[in-house]
Amino acid sequence: MPDQKGAVAPAGARPAESRLPDIKSNPQAGANLLFLREEEMRAAQDLLFFAYRDFTNAADVILDELAFGRAHHRALHFIGRNPGLPVTDLLGILRITKQSLARVLTTLVDDGYVAQTQGRADRRQRLLTLTEKGQALERRLFERQRERLLAAYREAGAGAVEGFRRVMRGIMDEDARRYTGRHS
Amino acid sequence: MPDQKGAVAPAGARPAESRLPDIKSNPQAGANLLFLREEEMRAAQDLLFFAYRDFTNAADVILDELAFGRAHHRALHFIGRNPGLPVTDLLGILRITKQSLARVLTTLVDDGYVAQTQGRADRRQRLLTLTEKGQALERRLFERQRERLLAAYREAGAGAVEGFRRVMRGIMDEDARRYTGRHS
DNA sequence: AAACTACGGCAGGTTCGTTGACTTAATTTA
DNA sequence: TAAATTAAGTCAACGAACCTGCCGTAGTTT
Numbered sequence: 001m002p003d004q005k006g007a008v009a010p011a012g013a014r015p016a017e018s019r020l021p022d023i024k025s026n027p028q029a030g031a032n033l034l035f036l037r038e039e040e041m042r043a044a045q046d047l048l049f050f051a052y053r054d055f056t057n058a059a060d061v062i063l064d065e066l067a068f069g070r071a072h073h074r075a076l077h078f079i080g081r082n083p084g085l086p087v088t089d090l091l092g093i094l095r096i097t098k099q100s101l102a103r104v105l106t107t108l109v110d111d112g113y114v115a116q117t118q119g120r121a122d123r124r125q126r127l128l129t130l131t132e133k134g135q136a137l138e139r140r141l142f143e144r145q146r147e148r149l150l151a152a153y154r155e156a157g158a159g160a161v162e163g164f165r166r167v168m169r170g171i172m173d174e175d176a177r178r179y180t181g182r183h184s
Numbered sequence: 185m186p187d188q189k190g191a192v193a194p195a196g197a198r199p200a201e202s203r204l205p206d207i208k209s210n211p212q213a214g215a216n217l218l219f220l221r222e223e224e225m226r227a228a229q230d231l232l233f234f235a236y237r238d239f240t241n242a243a244d245v246i247l248d249e250l251a252f253g254r255a256h257h258r259a260l261h262f263i264g265r266n267p268g269l270p271v272t273d274l275l276g277i278l279r280i281t282k283q284s285l286a287r288v289l290t291t292l293v294d295d296g297y298v299a300q301t302q303g304r305a306d307r308r309q310r311l312l313t314l315t316e317k318g319q320a321l322e323r324r325l326f327e328r329q330r331e332r333l334l335a336a337y338r339e340a341g342a343g344a345v346e347g348f349r350r351v352m353r354g355i356m357d358e359d360a361r362r363y364t365g366r367h368s
Numbered sequence: 369a370a371a372c373t374a375c376g377g378c379a380g381g382t383t384c385g386t387t388g389a390c391t392t393a394a395t396t397t398a
Numbered sequence: 399t400a401a402a403t404t405a406a407g408t409c410a411a412c413g414a415a416c417c418t419g420c421c422g423t424a425g426t427t428t
Binding site for chain 1: 238
Binding site: 069070071096097099100103104122123124125 | 413414415416417418424425426
């Protein structure tokens with residue numbers, strides 16, 4: 001969408017003080033700008049849908065092998081990234097109910113991918129960690145997504161990546177912004 | 185993650201030709217760079233999860249009112265963006281089965297949000313469009329996501345938005361890249 | 369001692385995705 | 399023109415992953 005403004009208010013066609021499009025003095029240009037804004041927002045909806053769809057899809061081949069779903073992958077990812085995470089915190093990250101998490105967590109623990117250890121400070125807590133088997137699986141899943149991401153990052157360049165990060169963090173909730181800030 | 189390279193190879197500590205970290209001559213720095221890369225990729229997984237989670241969530245309040253789900257929203261969005269879209273094309277965009285789509289499409293048509301017209305060139309086709317009621321609903325849903333997105337765009341700035349676009353398009357599949365290119 | 373919290377589990381329900389088989393109508397191909 | 403293919407719809411059955419509401423146990427806080 002390059003330089004649509006120029007098409008609406010070509011330089012030299014009017015006195016100097018109205019070279020930039022002005023919504024008040026030129027309702028036509030204002031409407032046009034609003035339209036561009038709107039199209040930009042809708043295009044972003046597309047971007048989020050397709051990028052998320054294809055990114056998550058990348059790991060599905062491996063998950064299918066093991067009869068696991070994406071919920072299992074999400075749990076593995078966040079436990080791997082936060083060793084010793086209490087169940088309540090994981091629930092807060094995933095924003096699902098205890099029962100939904102229990103279903104995937106039970107199978108992950110039973111199959112030896114995730115270990116639970118009693119909290120020292122608060123013995124009610126079950127702190128979650130990946131076993132070696134769990135780490136190995138998480139790594140396999142990660143590798144698939146990594147390829148895709150690495151290619152995208154390399155192609156886009158460092159500046160684009162920084163912009164990507166800024167916009168993505170702006171889209172998410174305040175608490176998620178805080179959480180993602182901890183890691184960087 | 186600013187300027188970690190400087191910490192590994194401080195300027196002036198070595199002859200000029202090795203100021204930039206070199207994986208071959210300095211395996212320690214190489215391992216460190218690989219680690220940074222990996223952490224960067226995992227951080228991106230977080231970004232995609234949280235941004236998508238909170239972005240899609242934004243419209244849920246309205247969907248709940250009408251007893252619709254996200255599948256309905258996705259259909260409304262892509263039909264609204266592509267008036268006269270044949271069913272097969274919509275299936276290709278959403279990457280779901282005919283039956284999954286039929287379930288939401290039937291209710292959308294029955295409730296008067298979506299209209300089907302017979303294709304002129306190929307009369308087997310049912311071309312999908314939003315009715316006025318459908319457009320109004322799509323707009324309401326869109327407004328919720330728009331606020332969030334607009335704030336993120338405004339905060340991040342135009343350069344960051346361009347970077348965001350580049351990375352997102354890099355993550356998605358080839359055909360999705362082609363599709364998203366059509367609109368811009 | 370009472371109230372609260374962390375975790376687990378049960379019962380039952382919804383949304384949204386799946387496969388497979390079959391029909392109708394229209395188009396394309398041999 | 400007959401046969402094959404395609405667009406769309408439909409039925410039955412299933413599965414993944416979410417939900418609410420309720421209860422129990424153990425540990426912590428007030």
